[in-house]
Amino acid sequence: xxxxxxxxxxxxxxxxxxxxxxxxxxxxxxxxxxxxxxxxxxxxxxxxxxxxxxxxxxxxxxxxxxxxxxxxxxxxxxxxxxxxxxxxxxxxxxxxxxxxxxxxxxxxxxxxxxxxxxxxxxxxxxxxxxxxxxxxxxxxxxxxxxxxxxxxxxxxxxxxxxxxxxxxxxxxxxxxxxxxxxxxxxxxxxxxxxxxxxxxxxxxxxxxxxxxxxxxxxxxxxxxxxxxxxxxxxxxxxxxxxxxxxxxxxxxxxxxxxxxxxxxxxxxxxxxxxxxxxxxxxxxxxxxxxxxxxxxxxxx
Amino acid sequence: xxxxxxxxxxxxxxxxxxxxxxxxxxxxxxxxxxxxxxxxxxxxxxxxxxxxxxxxxxxxxxxxxxxxxxxxxxxxxxxxxxxxxxxxxxxxxxxxxxxxxxxxxxxxxxxxxxxxxxxxxxxxxxxxxxxxxxxxxxxxxxxxxxxxxxxxxxxxxxxxxxxxxxxxxxxxxxxxxxxxxxxxxxxxxxxxxxxxxxxxxxxxxxxxxxxxxxxxxxxxxxxxxxxxxxxxxxxxxxxxxxxxxxxxxxxxxxxxxxxxxxxxxxxxxxxxxxxxxxxxxxxxxxxxxxxxxxxxxxxxxxxxxxxxxxxxxxxxxxxxxxxxxxxxxxxxxxxxxxxxxxxxxxxxxxxxxxxxx
Amino acid sequence: xxxxxxxxxxxxxxxxxxxxxxxxxxxxxxxxxxxxxxxxxxxxxxxxxxxxxxxxxxxxxxxxxxxxxxxxxxxxxxxxxxxxxxxxxxxxxxxxxxxxxxxxxxxxxxxxxxxxxxxxxxxxxxxxxxxxxxxxxxxxxxxxxxxxxxxxxxxxxxxxxxxxxxxxxxxxxxxxxxxxxxxxxxxxxxxxxxxxxxxxxxxxxxxxxxxxxxxxxxxxxxxxxxxxxxxxxxxxxxxxxxxxxxxxxxxxxxxxxxxxxxxxxxxxxxxxxxxxxxxx
Numbered sequence: 001x002x003x004x005x006x007x008x009x010x011x012x013x014x015x016x017x018x019x020x021x022x023x024x025x026x027x028x029x030x031x032x033x034x035x036x037x038x039x040x041x042x043x044x045x046x047x048x049x050x051x052x053x054x055x056x057x058x059x060x061x062x063x064x065x066x067x068x069x070x071x072x073x074x075x076x077x078x079x080x081x082x083x084x085x086x087x088x089x090x091x092x093x094x095x096x097x098x099x100x101x102x103x104x105x106x107x108x109x110x111x112x113x114x115x116x117x118x119x120x121x122x123x124x125x126x127x128x129x130x131x132x133x134x135x136x137x138x139x140x141x142x143x144x145x146x147x148x149x150x151x152x153x154x155x156x157x158x159x160x161x162x163x164x165x166x167x168x169x170x171x172x173x174x175x176x177x178x179x180x181x182x183x184x185x186x187x188x189x190x191x192x193x194x195x196x197x198x199x200x201x202x203x204x205x206x207x208x209x210x211x212x213x214x215x216x217x218x219x220x221x222x223x224x225x226x227x228x229x230x231x232x233x234x235x236x237x238x239x240x241x242x243x244x245x246x247x248x249x250x251x252x253x254x255x256x257x258x259x260x261x262x263x264x265x266x267x268x269x270x271x272x273x274x275x276x277x278x279x280x281x282x283x284x285x286x287x288x289x290x291x292x293x294x295x296x297x298x299x300x
Numbered sequence: 301x302x303x304x305x306x307x308x309x310x311x312x313x314x315x316x317x318x319x320x321x322x323x324x325x326x327x328x329x330x331x332x333x334x335x336x337x338x339x340x341x342x343x344x345x346x347x348x349x350x351x352x353x354x355x356x357x358x359x360x361x362x363x364x365x366x367x368x369x370x371x372x373x374x375x376x377x378x379x380x381x382x383x384x385x386x387x388x389x390x391x392x393x394x395x396x397x398x399x400x401x402x403x404x405x406x407x408x409x410x411x412x413x414x415x416x417x418x419x420x421x422x423x424x425x426x427x428x429x430x431x432x433x434x435x436x437x438x439x440x441x442x443x444x445x446x447x448x449x450x451x452x453x454x455x456x457x458x459x460x461x462x463x464x465x466x467x468x469x470x471x472x473x474x475x476x477x478x479x480x481x482x483x484x485x486x487x488x489x490x491x492x493x494x495x496x497x498x499x500x501x502x503x504x505x506x507x508x509x510x511x512x513x514x515x516x517x518x519x520x521x522x523x524x525x526x527x528x529x530x531x532x533x534x535x536x537x538x539x540x541x542x543x544x545x546x547x548x549x550x551x552x553x554x555x556x557x558x559x560x561x562x563x564x565x566x567x568x569x570x571x572x573x574x575x576x577x578x579x580x581x582x583x584x585x586x587x588x589x590x591x592x593x594x595x596x597x598x599x600x601x602x603x604x605x606x607x608x609x610x611x612x613x614x615x616x617x618x619x620x621x622x623x624x625x626x627x628x629x630x631x632x633x634x635x636x637x638x639x640x641x642x643x644x645x646x647x648x649x650x651x652x653x654x655x656x657x
Numbered sequence: 658x659x660x661x662x663x664x665x666x667x668x669x670x671x672x673x674x675x676x677x678x679x680x681x682x683x684x685x686x687x688x689x690x691x692x693x694x695x696x697x698x699x700x701x702x703x704x705x706x707x708x709x710x711x712x713x714x715x716x717x718x719x720x721x722x723x724x725x726x727x728x729x730x731x732x733x734x735x736x737x738x739x740x741x742x743x744x745x746x747x748x749x750x751x752x753x754x755x756x757x758x759x760x761x762x763x764x765x766x767x768x769x770x771x772x773x774x775x776x777x778x779x780x781x782x783x784x785x786x787x788x789x790x791x792x793x794x795x796x797x798x799x800x801x802x803x804x805x806x807x808x809x810x811x812x813x814x815x816x817x818x819x820x821x822x823x824x825x826x827x828x829x830x831x832x833x834x835x836x837x838x839x840x841x842x843x844x845x846x847x848x849x850x851x852x853x854x855x856x857x858x859x860x861x862x863x864x865x866x867x868x869x870x871x872x873x874x875x876x877x878x879x880x881x882x883x884x885x886x887x888x889x890x891x892x893x894x895x896x897x898x899x900x901x902x903x904x905x906x907x908x909x910x911x912x913x914x915x916x917x918x919x920x921x922x923x924x925x926x927x928x929x930x931x932x933x934x935x936x937x
Contacts, residue, residue, distance in 0.1 A: 025836070027755045033748030033807055034763060040804050041770050041778065048781025094676060101673045112924035114681055117688070120915045121908060122865035124886045128904050129687040131889070132694055132897070137702055139686050169684060177925050201666060223772065230774030233867055237889050249776045253872075262784045269780040273773065359827045379830040386831045392824035396846045405842070409833035457832065 052267035063267035073268075076248040077275055083160070083235075083247065084228035087167040091175040092221055099179040100205075112180075115173035126169050127237040131157055134165060162238035163245045167228050175224045182216030183209075222280045229276055248272045308370050308460050310334055311356075311493065316375070317364030318351050318517075325351045327517045328365065333461075336491045340498055340508035342540065348517040349497045353463050356495065358382050369460060380409070385454030385492075387464040391446045393438035399425075399449050400434040406457035424452040427486060444475045451483070455492060464496045468503060480506060501541055505529060513537050533573050535583050535653035544585040544651075545627050547601075551582040551652070559652040564623040566601050570650030585651045588616065591629040594644035601643050603627060608635045619643065688908070695901035713902035720895060721884055721903055727910070730880040732795065733870075734863045737802045738856050744803075745810025746852055750844075752811065753818035767808040775805065775868040783872040793875025801869040806859045813858065813926075817851035850921065857918035858926070864911050881907050 055062040067073045102108055118126055134140050134156040141153040156162055186209065194204045232249040239245025252272060256265030311333040318326040326348045333339050341349040354360040356367060358379030367375040374382050385406075393402050400421050407417045425431055428448035438446055447467060454462050467483070468476045484507055487494060498504050504511045505525040513520045513528065521533045532538035535546070549563035559572040561582045568584050576582050594600060603619035608631065615631045619641070629643050695713055697706030717723060752764060770778065782801055783792060791797035821844075829843045867882045874883050885907050888900045 024755070027751050027757050029747040030751035030763065033744040033811060034766070036744055036803065036807060037766055037770070040782065040800055042766070044782040044785040045778060047785050051781070051784065097669075097673045098677055101670060101677075109924065111677070111681075113919060114684070116915070116924040117912075118684060120861055120865060120911055122867055122882060122911075124867050124882050124889070125691075125904055125907060126687070128885065128889050128900065129691045131892075132901070133683075133687040133690040139690060139704070140683070142704065169687070172680065181925055226772065226774055230776045230868075232776050233871075233886055237886075252776070252780050256780055256783065256872075262787070265780050266784060269777055273777045276773070276777065357827075357831050359830070378835075379827070380833045380835050382831075383833070384831060386828065388824050388828055390822065390824060392822060392828040394825060394828070394843060394847075405829070405834075406832035408842075409838055453828075453832070463831075 048266035049270055051263050052270050055263050055267075056261055063264050064271070066264070067267060067271060072246075073251055076246055076251045077271070079244060080229055080231070080247040080249075081275075083163055083167065083231060083245070084225055087164060087171055087228050088175070088221060088225040091168065091172045091224055092179070092217065094172060095176040095179040095220075096183075096217070098176055099183045100209075102180060103183050108180075112177065115176060117173075118170045119173050123166065123170055123231075123233045124237070126166050127234040130162060130166055130169070130234075130238055134162060157238055159240055160244045163231065163235050166234035166238050167231060171224055171228055174227060175220055178220040178223065179217070182213055182220065185216075186212055218283050218286070222283050225279060225283075226276050229279075230272070248275075308335060310370060311461055312368040313352075313356070313365070314368060315365035316352070316355060316362050316367060318348075318355055318360060319363045325517050326355065326362075329517075329519055331512060331519065331522070333493060333495065335493055338487055338494045338496065338507060338509045340496045340504035340511045341514060342498055342501060342504040342511050343514035343520075344499060344540070346516075347514040349499075349514050350465055351517075352514070353465050353495060353497050356461070357384055357386055357463050383457070383459055385457055385459035385462045387447075387450045387454050387462070387467045389466045390470055391438070391450040391467075393446055393449055393453075395438055398435050398437050399430065399441070402438065402449055403452045403456050405453065410457070420456050424456040427455070427489065428452045428482075443471050444479055447471065447479055448482070451486060455486070455490060460493065462492045462494045464494060466497055466499065468498075468500075476503075483507060505541075513540060531571075531573065532651065535585065535656045538585045538651060538653065542587065543628070544587050545591065545629075547584040547586070547625055547627075549582055549584060551576045551578055551580055553578060554652075561652055563601065564621055564625065566599075568599050568601070568645055568650060569647055570645070570652045571648065572652040574652075574654050576652070576654045581655045583653045583655070584645070585653060586645045587649065588628045588630050590646045590649040591627065591643045592646075593629070593631055593633075593635065593641050596642045597644075599645045599647060599650070601627070601645075603641060603643055605635050605637050605639050605641060607637055610634075691901050691904050691908070694898055695905045697898055700898075713896070713898040714906070716896075717899045717902040717906070720899060721888060723881075723884075723903065723906060726879060726881050726884045727906075729795070729878060730864065730910070733798050733802065733878075733880055734860055736799050737806055737863045738860050740799070741803055741806040741810050741859050742852060742856050744807045745855070746814055746848070748807075749811045749814035750818055753815045754823065767811050770805045770808050771812065775866070776872075778804070779869050779872045782869070786873050792873045793878060795878050797873045797875075798870055798878045798880070801873045802863050802866055804869065805866075806863060809859060809862070810855045813855040814848075814851055817855075818848065821847050854918070854921045854926070857914065857921060861911060861914050861918055864914065881910060 052063055053060045055066075058065070102111060105111070132138055136153040136155070140156070141150070144150045145153065156165065190208055190212075191204050194208045199207060230249055231247055232253070235241060235245045235247045235250060239247075241250050248268065249272065252265050252268035255261050255268055313329050313331040315328040315330060316326060317324065317328055329348075329352060331339075341352055343349045351360060355362045355375070358375075358377060358381075362375050365375075366373055394405065397405065403424050404417050404421050407420060412420070421434070425434060428451055430445060430448050430452065433441070433445065438449065441449065450467070454464075464483075468479055471479060480503060483496075486492075487507075496504075496507060505528075508525060510522060511525055511528050512522050515536055521528060521537045523531075528537065529541050532541055538544055539546070547561075547563045547568070549561040549568070552560040552562050552567065554560070554572060554576060557571055557573065558569060559576065559582065560567055560569045561584050563584060570584060570586075596602070601621060603621050606618045606620060608615045608617040613632075615634060617629050617631055617635055619627050619629065621627070627643060635641065693706065694700055696709050696711065698708035698710045700706035748767075752760065779801070782804065786792035786797045786801065791800060825843060825847070826839060829839045834842060864880070865882060866880075867886060870880050871883050871886060874880065879887075885900075885903055888895065888903055892900060
């Protein structure tokens with residue numbers, strides 16, 4: 001041992017006192033990331049919020065007054081919701097039965113890998129691909145005509161349905177993979193217990209899985225909705241950015257980069273954030289109606 | 301033996317305290333350990349025994365008092381500067397290192413030359429009887445083998461003090477007995493000064509030179525296994541050293557380490573190490589072995605038998621007094637449930653305690 | 658699991674699989690369209706092109722200056738991966754190992770950039786970056802991309818670090834390892850699989866990150882995905898096949914890394930942060 005007889009048996013030193021409260025060198029490791037996040041996330045957000053109340057001309061609320069007075073602007077909220085809500089509901093409704101089926105598969109990996117492709121490739125590529133594929137000369141229309149289902153090509157791009165399709169292609173895998181992680185988190189013994197007590201497949205879903213999964217579905221809905229609500233490149237490339245698919249992010253982008261009115265752009269971004277928040281809070285608040293404890297042994 | 305242990309005379313805990321916020325996990329622990337001693341820290345969970353060990357190891361800072369190794373103060377040192385060996389409850393073997401690398405970890409940190417390191421690892425492997433297993437990863441070993449690696453890793457650095465934190469609690473009953481004997485053997489071979497934390501009184505009794513019983517962060521009693529087993533100073537210590545019937549009563553008289561207690565009208569006399577005022581509440585503690593069916597009279601309690609289970613050589617029975625006190629007793633003859641008998645407590649093995657605080 | 662064998666259950670299963678099949682076929686056909694078109698000499702009004710050629714790749718490479726764009730893309734992605742790894746792993750370690758006042762708030766702060774879509778916080782972020790003059794530069798693009806990736810690394814690494822027994826670190830300390838040796842000999846080898854997985858996911862996400870790069874990039878700091886957007890946006894100026902060739906180059910760049918990433922992570926992890934493999 002190489003310790004010298006230092007101080008007499010007094011108290012512990014400062015390092016030990018701070019450590020006892022949870023502050024030591026290790027805790028300080030969080031600082032770089034926290035400072036980074038404050039500078040590049042919290043500060044811009046706060047800055048944008050304040051900037052939105054300092055319009056180019058007019059009173060402090062002028063940006064918001066202009067937004068809600070101009071149909072060309074406030075209609076974007078309605079148009080975005082008209083895309084985001086049906087798409088999110090459709091994705092969730094499709095994802096749930098598929099997740100329950102895939103859960104039984106032994107080799108899920110191939111399917112999940114294929115499904116992760118559109119998420120990884122991103123909205124720009126999906127928009128580019130659908131532009132050809134769904135176009136009047138594309139394979140999709142060609143197949144339907146060959147099968148005799150239609151006689152004229154369907155108009156599927158440069159309108160609402162083009163954007164809708166792109167949101168399904170990128171959104172469904174996202175919703176599905178989230179749902180799958182919740183569904184596989186539930187102990188299969190619960191279903192077996194239900195079966196021994198005489199519950200049919202539907203009753204097991206309705207009375208065992210659904211109550212346990214409701215919180216997970218609510219979160220999945222929120223995350224999927226927020227993604228769909230912020231649709232941007234495909235609304236421009238696959239939709240009618242001046243007409244029915246003029247979504248709110250286009251309005252924000254135009255304010256910033258075509259009118260160079262950053263104050264107005266910030267206001268639109270804040271409105272976009274607020275609508276997302278309102279829907280998320282509404283969905284999560286209704287979660288209070290459901291069971292929220294652990295789904296046995298399963299993590300969270 | 302080539303593993304030579306650092307020389308020192310004593311480890312001294314001087315009023316060591318440890319607070320977690322408002323909770324006093326340890327309250328002024330004083331303890332002196334001589335070189336070569338095997339000390340067991342015994343107590344129920346939450347008594348502070350693991351906290352004491354972690355304070356000695358340096359894994360928890362003390363909030364008061366000091367720890368001395370002869371004349372050197374060690375509680376202000378970082379754990380890596382103290383040079384103690386430690387065996388963790390779940391072994392804490394490095395999963396990415398093989399057995400040899402695990403054992404050699406401490407030597408490597410000390411910058412030991414390669415050849416010397418290899419030689420010492422070989423000796424440690426021999427000592428724990430794991431020759432030929434050196435290149436396995438911890439995940440490929442059984443629980444008992446992992447335990448041996450953990451012990452080898454702790455002693456190969458030739459520490460002045462070996463700390464063991466409930467090392468046997470993860471093993472099944474049979475392996476636990478086997479490893480207990482191994483720890484005993486290794487201690488006998490090396491004579492390493494050891495502090496051993498356990499909640500199992502059998503382990504403490506069979507391994508330790510001295511046992512320290514802790515409760516609520518306080519040292520309740522320090523003594524040899526025999527002293528603790530036969531003459532516990534407090535009711536909670538007695539409780540912890542094997543099962544005893546506890547009978548609540550009033551103290552009638554006491555003198556010269558003897559006391560008489562009134563239990564539901566019956567007079568029971570026994571030994572006491574406390575001074576209990578006459579007329580105050582007192583407890584009589586009797587092991588089931590020392591409670592036998594006998595005649596009415598001195599030290600006898602009238603009871604009604606509830607159950608009697610056959611256990612091979614003898615019967616274990618339960619009974620209750622008319623006041624509702626529950627008792628466990630042994631009997632060599634069969635007794636029918638429902639019969640009224642008298643249970644006689646042997647005077648020398650009956651202990652009297654004051655009301656616990 | 659309980660398998661039903663009634664007719665209704667079989668029909669239901671068939672319907673579900675048919676739907677999955679429909680989705681996968683359309684997805685693959687969409688990708689196939691892009692690939693086919695990129696090799697087509699002329700493709701109008703037929704199932705397959707009249708002839709095949711690879712010349713669109715060289716013309717796309719020259720027209721869109723893909724050499725420069727790819728260099729910028731890999732520089733951006735490389736720097737983002739390194740910085741988010743350094744900031745994220747250290748912060749995740751502190752959050753996994755210590756309890757301190759304000760920890761929950763901090764975790765929420767790191768969660769928000771992952772939950773809020775990039776376009777929502779991207780516009781105020783771009784405004785700030787334009788005011789400071791960073792927008793349009795290489796470092797502006799890196800800074801914007803770090804906003805979601807640093808939290809991503811933190812949230813992937815926290816459960817990974819938590820499942821490493823703190824007793825291992827205690828053991829390393831007791832046996833004489835100082836902080837540096839503890840990191841080199843114990844933490845790094847144990848954390849490496851997790852760090853690798855997290856950083857590969859960051860890499861794939863950053864290549865595909867359109868919105869943030871789009872909002873802050875200038876002509877010399879565009880990544881491939883932004884260049885692709887501009888090419889599609891200005892469709893008509895260039896041959897469709899040329900744009901498709903660029904899209905294929907983009908797909909290949911992304912998919913190579915995706916395939917590498919999938920060797921270390923479960924596809925589900927690209928979306929959720931649950932389900933970590935044990936370290937050993």
